[in-house]
Amino acid sequence: MTPAHALPARIVILGGGAAGWMSAAGLATALPGTAVEVVESEAIGTIGVGEATFPSIRQFNQLLGIDEAEFLAATGGTYKLGIQFRDWRRPGTHYFHTFGDFGPLTGPMALWGQFQRLGAQCDGGLGEFCLPTVMAQHGRFQTPSAGDGLGARYTYAYHFDATRYGAFLCQLAQQRGARRTEGQVVAVARHADGRVRALQLADGREVAGDLFIDCSGFASVLMGQTLGQGFVDYSPWLPLDRAWAVPAARAGDALAPYTRVTALEAGWSWRIPLQERTGFGHVFSSRHISEERAREQLLAQLDAPPLDGARLLRFQAGHRERFWHHNVIAIGLAGGFLEPLESTAIFLVHNAIGRVIQLLTQSPAPQPELAAEFNAQQTRQYARIRDFILLHYCLSERRDSAFWQHMTQQALPDTLAYKLHAWRETGVLHNYDDEGFDETSWLAIHTGMGHWPQRTSPWLKEVPVAFAQAQLAQRHAAIAQLAAHMPRHEDFLNTRLAGTRRARPPRGDTP
Template structure:
């Protein structure tokens, strides 16, 4: 490995991944290193990542961004969860709502009390006790600090935003922090014949851009990590069969709902994401079960407003780069792998990789131990998210198409099989180390997909039947009362400029 002290970093590629990475590097390491971003206006970005998960708040806060300025610049809206429609069975829906549900108990999650209550005749769904879900259903939102007289732990939220506008917003921020932007297309990548390290980027105009560390944010082109270094790819398409998406924006509708919709179809699923100025739409599907024409037809037939552009086809292969960090190249964003946007993890994976790079940043040279740890954490994170997404496909009772029957019959990773069976028999689910998704997230998707626990934790028997009924009733009253005090979601958003 290199013993050269890293004083310069080159980020190849702009878009959301490039500018998020450059902005965070500049904020945290800007006094120690020089950061250059190379991008070409001629090369487009995928740019469909418009939904996020709650850790995006930590990222924006780490940069010191003003929330209202950010929402205004990106045409953003609030996201309280993802509503899954027709996934378990046609006509059924549930929400993966952010935040907690019910009341937190030591050593025993609330859903055990709910499950015991259900066996005693309580027909309320688990989501009756979710503040996030009830707020989303009523198009309400406010930070809990602004709601008087509630003892609930708080509301958890993320954003929907225009990814292209977010990249522009972060570009202005990063350049103000000293990031140098070079406009140009790479015509040649120079590689040191002895070390195999990338030695420089030659642009079409002949300019040579050199650095000790390169961050590959070139998207699916993976110019450095794959085309230059031949890192290799671990294919997960046998577990995640969708391999294409068609995206199209449509006119905005009111009211602006504070949640993402994921609507299952015959051979895939459709996203619907509300922004201030438009609605983001797309169909994710399996090309073995649907032609491009069939998928596009199903998408256009299920828009809720007039399309604003021509549909755009995106081909992908789910999986991960075998090494996210190889030699002196770190891949971030789509260059590192692809997981379909079912749980809005694409932008988060950029955030976590950029954060991980800072934590493992090479000081006195690139060390194999540091690279190995970075790659281990990256692999574990991707595998945990992969399992969570597979769960949605595997645990279905749809028998109306070959696609869904194939999903139900497919073999799944042993790690996921064990988690499902433990929950099915005992109601217990445990968050693995480095698992992005909380126990409450797993509980909602498992129960929403029809995996109802046969048993509950013994702590749930510590209440008498009357005490349990009082608990469930008082919690529901508290949630409903809090939601009534909340303003409409749109009142939280800044006025358009």
């Protein structure tokens, strides 16, 4: 599509890593006439641990023309059907948030409504009526097929090494014309009106640009330090501010097609299975537990020997007051951070890149209007995801530590309080604009935590009990049969990877 206004001739990205090279690959692909340059320094490390994502990463990869098998081989990736939450409702319980559907969400045959009505007469929990949940429980995987009915009603994501993903996209972006400049930024030159003119490097070089993308991580060199954009603090709601991360050897058990998240004394731990190793981490509140005790709790979660020492990350939940100011756009950690409970870090990066590309190529408005629209969308989305993360905590029945007492009894944002009221009182799954998660995801958390509506539509009771029972039984049996005939996750992955060469870069053709 031909833009209705002039595109920036030179886009400079400060910082590499996954965010920087995702930005470079996306912009170089979508704006082939624009010069894209990434400035990064090998002396400055990146925050790269085993990453979990959700299904939108597939659309981003597809837009870049990335072959799935090459991507999985290059990043040590595996498939992900969702997240298993352990000990969240109370110790000893678990449930899945998976990327499938629960049938109709409204109307007389709303599956969850009929299940609540007839649950005592049904086999298993509500999760057993969702195909990817059953697949995950049994370690099965195959890609959806439109020809098998229920099998088409789910999607999937990936686990992968974020550092290797950044390197993979670095090659792709350079194949498509992006330039890499090695150097450490020591100063930022600005125009008289406040816009950034150039990055000044330690060796005296200058890298000038028309539009700058800040992917400098928590340092937020351009948006925070240079332009002075303040921070909107979410820590009153999300006090978790530290994370230990450690890689471990592959355990001897089957390769799980899901992330495992376990609630702990003052936070939670993750387990992310990759091809050659397993990533473990512990996200916690330093107000409620010491760093050393949190590290001990992480190491107790390991099911195989560690491959390296545990690394400590410090952060604060929230985002910059603006994500786009003057001619600078902050993407990734430079713009904000939310604890990775629902694997939103990579999503927030590629979603922001998509918005930037859309605004640059489709909007006739001058830059201030583009920036205002981008800032409004980004601010809403961070708040929506914040609320979804909070949902996991406020529904918990745990009161066994000071942390859980705080998280389950705190005052909630009005946006979340209204959603909870709507569901509890009427069974309505209310969504706002710029949500990160759809109604099915909210349903999975509500029902997984045992949070059912107090009142539902009388329409549900107009369906004869025998008919509703038969429909539920039919779906339950069909899902069990489909999952039973699927290959094991590791077998499917190995078949998918057959014939690929490890770390082979993707083709440079523009999709």
